[in-house]
Amino acid sequence: MGTTELAPGANVALLRKARGMSQANLARKAAVSISLLSKVEVGDRALTPAVAAAIGKALGVSMAEVLGRAPVALDDEQRLAELRSAIRDYDLPIAQAVAEERIRAGLEAAGQYRDTVEVTRLIALLPGLLREATAYAYAVNTAGGWMMLADVYSTVYWLAARHRWMDMAELAVTRQRWAVEQQPNPLGEALAARDRAGTYLNFGDVETGLTLVDRAIAAVQAATARAALSGSERDLAIGILNLRGMTLAGRLADKREAAREAERHICSAREAAAGFPEDLDAHGLTFGPRNTFTHELATRVDLGRPRDAIGLTDNLARSLTGLPATRIAPTHINYARAQLDLGDRDGALENLTTAWNVAPQMARIHPMGREVFRVLSSLHQRSNPQLLKLSKLSGITL
Structure with a gap:
């Protein structure tokens, strides 16, 4: 599956045309209206996860492929290859002693990079941490040792799932399950x-x-x-x-x-x-x-039920106090999506901007973040000054 800079709705049109399907044919197979599909493709409606899943089945691809695999920097490709190699070597521990404190420090750093969505640093850390955690788990053979290894695999899953690298995500959860089964846990x-x-x-x-x-x-x-x-x-x-x-x-x-x-x-x-x-x-x-x-x-x-969603709080910032950026940014994106469904374009744009300010790397790879941006740019006809500012901040062209 190739990477794409397209927002999910625009990617639907690309996938459909690549298969020589008409909108009517795809809409019928996906059990959605032609009107909805047309609006999704041109950017007048956001592609929801449920509709993405239905379209994926109709096209014979996964929902992850409909949403589009997020690209990474060229410098990260080699590190990802090293990570894949470490995953393959799950039962080939390196022949060196590793202290528990080193694994705990690595997990703490991984957690910090995950919470602040520092993807490049996380990708650089994981290959070595995974090999060292594997060696440590084999050496001590305790529930705690295997749990630390499982936690590393869980972080690999998080990284892969957020970028829609589903082959790596599936391998990571398989290895995670294997690790926790080595001792009762x-x-x-x-x-x-x-x-x-x-x-x-x-x-x-x-x-x-x-x-x-x-x-x-x-x-x-x-x-x-x-x-x-x-x-x-x-x-x-x-x-x-x-x-x-x-x-x-x-x-x-x-x-x-x-x-x-x-x-x-x-x-x-x-x-x-x-x-x-x-x-x-x-x-x-x-x-x-x-x-x-x-x-x-x-x-x-x-x-x-966007009204029910917005009605859960009268102060979104206060409700999110203390949470990591990985939770704050997606919540602002979901709030923006609810506002968009209710016709509040300005509110949606404000919350989308907040999401990008809180965690720019997360917002950039978040499929709904890109989709809400695309719909707002279409509805505002690209003339809104705040939208232009967000375009520069996000690196997504209007």
């Missing part, structure tokens, strides 16, 4: 299941993703019953799985079923989050009341 298995369900989300197969989430939740409950998991670790496992569940549910094609399933996961996530007065950072993930809020807002937008 219910929490690690739950986090690995959460990431694996994410690959189904990226491919547009939300039904299978939901099945995996529910199976993982049942496993957590079984571990709790036999006293293998309890307290904050149990709440973290349940909470993280339900965050993934609500996102998947919000993208079901049947919106009545989507709403029912989403509410089930939202309620469970809220209940788990109640055990954390402040959001917790653990294993490269964030969980608590504020991150649950960000997921609920995004889910309600996916459900086609």
Whole structure:
């Protein structure tokens, strides 16, 4: 799959024409209206994840390919090749002793780069960290050692999924699951299941993703019953799985079923989050009341309920206080998407600009960020001064 600088809606037109399909033919196969497809292609409507998944199935490609694989700098290509090599060598540990403190320091640095979306630094760090974490896990052969290796693979998955490098994402979650299975580790298995369900989300197969989430939740409950998991670790496992569940549910094609399933996961996530007065950072993930809020807002937008999404808070900045840039920027993008659905172009542009200011690298590779920008530029007919400023900031031409 090649990279593209196109926004998702424009990429749909490119993929359709490359296959010699008419808009009418594609619309019929995807079960969407010709009017909607036409508006998506020209930039008058944003391409939603659910419609992207339907179009992907009709075209015979993944949703990730419809959204477009994000490009990287030329200097990063060699480092990515080194990362792929390290993933392949998962059972070939390097012959050197590695101290636990070194792995912990590497994971802390990876977490910082992830939270601040410093992609180039993260790509440079991961190959060596993965090889050293592999050597350490083999040497100590403890649940903690294998969990640290799984956390590295989880970060690799995050990097790959955000850029829609789905071959690497699938390999990463497979290795992550392998690592946590080396020693009994219910929490690690739950986090690995959460990431694996994410690959189904990226491919547009939300039904299978939901099945995996529910199976993982049942496993957590079984571990709790036999006293293998309890307290904050149990709440973290349940909470993280339900965050993934609500996102998947919000993208079901049947919106009545989507709403029912989403509410089930939202309620469970809220209940788990109640055990954390402040959001917790653990294993490269964030969980608590504020991150649950960000997921609920995004889910309600996916459900086609922008008023409900905006009604969740009267002060977005305050609701996001303390969260990393990786959560703040996408939430402003989702808020902008809700405002766009309600006809508030100025508000949408303001929130999109905030997203780019908070985390420019994240906003640039975020498919909905690019899509909202494209629709705003079309609706404003490219004459808005703030839009011109954002075009320069983002590097996306009007």
